[in-house]
Amino acid sequence: MILMKPRFFIISAISATFLFIACKKSADNNPNPDPVAAVLNLPATPFNYANITQPAYLNAPNILGQINTPPGNPITDNGATLGRVLFYDKNLSINNTIACASCHKQANAFSDPDAKSLGFNGGLTGRNSMSLIDAKYYPNGRFFWDQRAATLEDQTLAPIQDLVEMGMTLPQLETKLKNLAYYPSLFTKAFGDATITSNRVSLALSQYVRSIVSFQSKYDAGRSTFPAAPAPPPNVNFPNFTAQENRGKEIFLTPQNACAACHGSETFTAPQEKNNGLDLVTIDRGFGSVVNNTNLDATFKVTTLRNVELTAPYMHDGRFTTLEQVVEHYSSGVKNHPNLSPQLRLPGGQPRLANLTAADKAALVAFLKTLTDVTILTDVKYSNPFK
Ligand code: HEC
Ligand code: HEC
Structure with a gap:
């Protein structure tokens, strides 16, 4: 094999540069370049955003x-x-x-x-x-x-x-x-x-x-095996779930654990702002400052839990880094903030703690992960x- 002499290498590098500049110039001089195609990869027919077929x-x-x-x-x-x-x-x-x-x-x-x-x-x-x-x-x-x-x-x-x-x-x-x-x-x-x-x-x-x-998660695959209405009761197993995921689903949907009372319906959201007992006193006024109403201090949007496995860290201030920490909050950490939402209060007014066993906490996390939709x-x- 013949090694390139340094001088020859420099000459070829210089001529390659000239060739590149020449080509670029002729592209710049093109009288009719498509300005969209020049910078963007877009399909000739737009993608379908308007009429997505959902379950x-x-x-x-x-x-x-x-x-x-x-x-x-x-x-x-x-x-x-x-x-x-x-x-x-x-x-x-x-x-x-x-x-x-x-x-x-x-x-x-x-x-x-x-x-x-x-x-x-x-x-x-x-x-x-x-x-x-x-x-x-x-x-x-x-x-x-x-x-x-x-x-x-x-x-x-x-x-x-x-x-x-x-x-x-x-x-x-x-x-x-x-x-x-x-x-x-x-x-x-x-x-x-x-x-x-x-x-x-x-x-x-x-x-x-x-x-x-999002409608292509493991949850959706399981939910699709049942009629649209009425929704299957909490203790009815999804055929594609593991035993642990089915247990987690049951915990999530069972009223006394309250998750679905706020993260309800198939989109896992609430109708409006809530306080989920993160702190005993107000640190961030949240919606309260927007409407200037102290009764709504420290209430926040209840975002969807779909894909929650991928959206760490959690809560408005990103205080929890794992879903295990989030579940521990609901199991043992809900604080008695004056504006704590009723879904997280016992009839006597005290914070409702889910008090889950280690196995049930793991099951709840496993269920939350069935909401992951990698297609998105x-x-x-x-x-x-x-x-
Ligand atoms: C009173 C209504 C309410 C109940 C009941 C409730 N949550 Fe929440 N949840 C919220 C609110 C409000 C937030 C956002 C709070 C914030 O950031 O200040 C939230 C946040 C979360 C988040 C983090 C979302 C993110 O993107 O950061 C997860 C996960 C979660 N909740 C799971 C659960 C589980 C599991 C249960 C049942 C054990 C539950 N929630 C019960 C209201 C509720
Ligand atoms: C520098 C980071 C940053 C950029 C850039 C940014 N966002 Fe955000 N976005 C955030 C943060 C942080 C929040 C939450 C802020 C809050 O609630 O106070 C947010 C919240 C949102 C929300 C609210 C979601 C909900 O469920 O309420 C939407 C929608 C959004 N952004 C869309 C956009 C769009 C569209 C753009 C570009 C025009 C954009 N963002 C640019 C950081 C960013």
Whole structure:
């Protein structure tokens, strides 16, 4: 084998560089480049976001009644596609370093493994990032742990303007997006013309977020073997579950353990904010400060438990790192906060402790893990479209 002489190597490296520059120039001079195809991997026909076929028990009237989609912003395939591009676009932050996806990572069920997330300027968020799965099913339609956003449409513009998260003003956002060649055609497909407004950004982002729904977990495979209604009673076993998972399901659904009283229905959410006894006194006022009502201090959104295995750390402040710690909280640690929700109180008013055996705690954790839906973690239609 002949080794390349150093001089020859330098000459070939230089000519390769020239060849590269020449090719790049001819690509730049191309009179008709497709600005979308130049930076984005999008399918010719958009993915299906609008008409996802879900199991019958997710189309039951009580579940449909939970949906918070406003009449003016139904999901369309092109609208959610635009939302997906915006969600992954770092241009939404003032210094082009942070996208929504930086703190809502697909691999972590659209949450962040860090207790507090890093913003554009190295600052930390005040609370733990939230999973976006099944956002559309939160019945009162309010968003953030403290429910300060009255709608998802209000929520989606908040991180862009947040001084820690993305640091933009809405006029800056509009100017910036207008100067990006790939947006006019995406806005045209989504809204009928190329006008770029922050309101349209909010609508498209909300469509994308609402399209992220989970129905392919082990729980769903088991639930699908029963009629949509009535739901099978707590002690009826799912054929695909282990004995331990079935025991955990029974504990979760049995009224005196209260889990399903708050994380109820097939979407594992509550209708509205609750206090689950994390602290004896108020540390974070939560919804109480939003509505200026001390009777609601330290109440927080009851997020879905779907995919909870993948969304650690847990609670609004990320205080628990494992599901075992969460279960221990409900088994022995519920505190008598004045606003502790009634579902976690005994008839005499004392906190309701589940007092589970070690085996039952492990079973409850095993059940929570049956809510994991790995299809969402790799589904291309929710993934980063940038090349
Ligand atoms: C720097 C990290 C960060 C960025 C960037 C970020 N988020 Fe968040 N997100 C969070 C945190 C933290 C929370 C919870 C904050 C709270 O409740 O006070 C949150 C909450 C949310 C919620 C509420 C979910 C619920 O169930 O109530 C939605 C929806 C959301 N973000 C969507 C987005 C979108 C869309 C973008 C991009 C425009 C975005 N986020 C950018 C960190 C981030
Ligand atoms: C009174 C209503 C209520 C009951 C009953 C309840 N929870 Fe919760 N749960 C909440 C609230 C509220 C939060 C969020 C609290 C916060 O962050 O301040 C939560 C959070 C969680 C989380 C963490 C979610 C996340 O993404 O961080 C898990 C897991 C959980 N609960 C499991 C259970 C289990 C298991 C039971 C039964 C043993 C149970 N819950 C009973 C209201 C309740």
